[in-house]
Amino acid sequence: xxxxxxxxxxxGFRYRDVCLKGKPEHERFDAFRIRHPQMDVGKRAKIxxxxxxxxGFNFAIMCKNEIYVDRLSLSPEEQExxxxxxxxxxNLTYNSRMARANxxxxxxxxxxxxxxxxxxAYGLRGQYKTIIGICFNVDAEVTKTILxxxxxxxxxxxxxxxxxxxxxxxxxxxxxxM
Numbered sequence: 001x002x003x004x005x006x007x008x009x010x011x012g013f014r015y016r017d018v019c020l021k022g023k024p025e026h027e028r029f030d031a032f033r034i035r036h037p038q039m040d041v042g043k044r045a046k047i048x049x050x051x052x053x054x055x056g057f058n059f060a061i062m063c064k065n066e067i068y069v070d071r072l073s074l075s076p077e078e079q080e081x082x083x084x085x086x087x088x089x090x091n092l093t094y095n096s097r098m099a100r101a102n103x104x105x106x107x108x109x110x111x112x113x114x115x116x117x118x119x120x121a122y123g124l125r126g127q128y129k130t131i132i133g134i135c136f137n138v139d140a141e142v143t144k145t146i147l148x149x150x151x152x153x154x155x156x157x158x159x160x161x162x163x164x165x166x167x168x169x170x171x172x173x174x175x176x177x178m
Contacts, residue, residue: 068121
């Protein structure tokens, strides 16, 4: 048996003759070497740079760095103010025609529970997120949700609603007029 590196080569090895030839050698100005010049080590390392052996591992590590908090309860004053703003939004977006005509821009801060099953905060804690967009619908009776752009948010998850362009005095006048 002939040796291949440190391993012995079996007698019936299919590629025995190819292995025994060794590394191909080309002349300096060979047609192959002109078409395929030798690559330096720095460029050769770049070929393997995008390889991700553990697919999704970096994302999983990044998810562990997210900070989750407990849901905060609203004080009675905060809840009253939130209800006033929701009523105003409901009156301004009573139907789709009014919602398109008024195009009320809102900034909604809401609670989103942790959805990562592998995280210790799953089902216990979450994050407060803010979305800025046009409010198209407030359904306080059936689904108890608010539609901002194309995201539907449950009213019980809403922490705060800001409406740039509407002051507290304007809100009283709009609610009373309707």
